Amino acid sequence: MNTLEVNGQQIPTDEEGYLANLEDWTRDVAEAMAANEDCSLTESHWEVISFLREYYQEYEIAPAVRILTKAIGKKLGKDKGNSKYLYELYPNGPAKQACKYAGLPKPTGCV
Helix, strand or coil: CEEEEECCEEEEECCCCCECCHHHCCHHHHHHHHHHCCCCCCHHHHHHHHHHHHHHHHHCCCCCHHHHHHHHHHHHCCCCCCHHHHHHHCCCCHHHHHHHHCCCCCCCCCC
């Protein structure tokens, strides 16, 4: 088991950096995960993270990138619901990287 240090606490993660316990997620945890990948979270990042957390709460599953793109388009508009926009925010894979920062499990179908 790996860990992520946040505010002096050791937060357990899996080998890919996803939280071992979804209840451990906080904004500080997301910021620490992003910092480990040389990413600074902007309001645009937080908009996607909040969307994902709401989606997970409703459906109890982390969406794959195609579903994520379509669902964001419906909720936030076509200018944000497209792969180009999402890959600019999350270059390591919008579903995979954004779900990690949102404290969610790795989406099914992600390698």
